[in-house]
Amino acid sequence: MPIKWVLHWQPNAGHTVNSQILAEVSQCVESINGVKEGKWKATLSFYRPVMKEQANPAEFPRDFLGISLPEQPNKYYFVLRGQRLVVEADSTIQTIMEKLQSYKTRVALNFEGFQYQLGDFQLRVGKVVSIQSESLRGIVMEMEYKPISSWEKSHKIMGEFFDIWQEALSKRPLPGHFVHMEPNFGEFGLSGQYTLQHTAVQYATIMLQMIATAQSVRN
């Protein structure tokens, strides 16, 4: 499984994301000879416990994430960030969760956009939108390097490519930048060989960051 970095757009202080930024980012990928290939889409849902009135909320996780990825549409990933747990299951697990009625999905987000090919790299640029309101919540970018599946071995080449990308983007006056956050995969029990569970953990990590950013803007 090729290595992948999942990046998110961090707006400068006092700014928010907007569709103009997304358009500029997409143009920038094309300006460095990225060949547009097609659309992609991932989804992320927040599951929250259904509790009886007398329940102590501390008894249960406040929420956890359910993620579907375009590489394996028949699989589904659960991430409990606090407990450092990532679970891979068949997509039918969503039906099982519905039937149990102990946790419900409260917020669901789509990550969708276009995919580009750039030599051995595959780039995906996408908007983060709420399924309910379609409002733009953020911008994400996936950077995949096909020849390598070892997280450690890929670090140098991924870092170099990220620098080139940042430089290309810096030529446009955009109010923010892409951030790469590296989760501690070992804490989740994941090895250095890249899997889709690594991707799910990265999505959970950027989600946390995007929520923190949204909250700081609101405050």
Next chain:
Amino acid sequence: MLRLDGSRRRLDEISPPVKSPNLAKSHSTLISVKRVRLNHRRRPVTADHHLISDHTTLDIGKGKEKCYNQISSKVSMECVVQGIIETQHVEALEILLLGLCGVPKESLRVHELILKSVPNLGLEASEIRILCDLMQPEPAWTVRHVGGSMRGAGADQISVLVRTMVESKASKNVLRLFYLLGYKLDHELLRVGFAFHFHLRGAQITVTVSSYSKMLKLHGTESTDDNVPVSPGIQMVEVTAPASAENYSEVAAAVSSFCEYLAPLLHLSKPGVSTGVVPTAAAAAASLMSFSGSTNM
């Protein structure tokens, strides 16, 4: 291999035997499976209304069955019947199944963990089964949810139980997931035996013959000292087939038809409807064993 009429015949090539009240007939039944071709069409269920208790409703029209509205095509169902057999007759049953199914058996060793939600989680209590297949080189984990069974006059007319059932394969840490979500281990069982998987009239049938053991030590699947048979001397036989809202009637008919072949050895009925061992089992088993002894196994 059990030979019927000189050559092994598959179930879909033969017709169901007539249920026989005595052993003499049962014996002839076992062998008579070779004679007639199966073109038997069962009377369709004609109930007006079936109810599946976990929030799904089935409306079934007269004659040709149709399902409407509230049941989604995603709803997975299964048809199931169960029975018991004395362990001493299991070998005969295996010979019969081998001859009928025309496929080799698979060994079964499954660790079943039954989890229940803690009192304050969910508006109603819920139960989930986590299964670990110990026959695989790496233990393979599955989450199973068994939902409500079909109810109503129409369901009563069918001799098999139709219920919702959803399964999902999962990574090995799925048990930890459910513990963290607020599910507690209610009990755990070790199921050991064998299974046959085959197709009959469009239904994908699985027959399992197994014994259940309680565990004396938590997760003690390794040593036989750590588990005790739930019903010594008795094995559980279960016939299941996945179905959908569109085809469950045909699948139920196929399962029901298959059960008739096993009638001399055991009686299969809806789960919860215990019918015990059949009085003809010993003689039927003896005749099967002698029959198999004279043929090339």
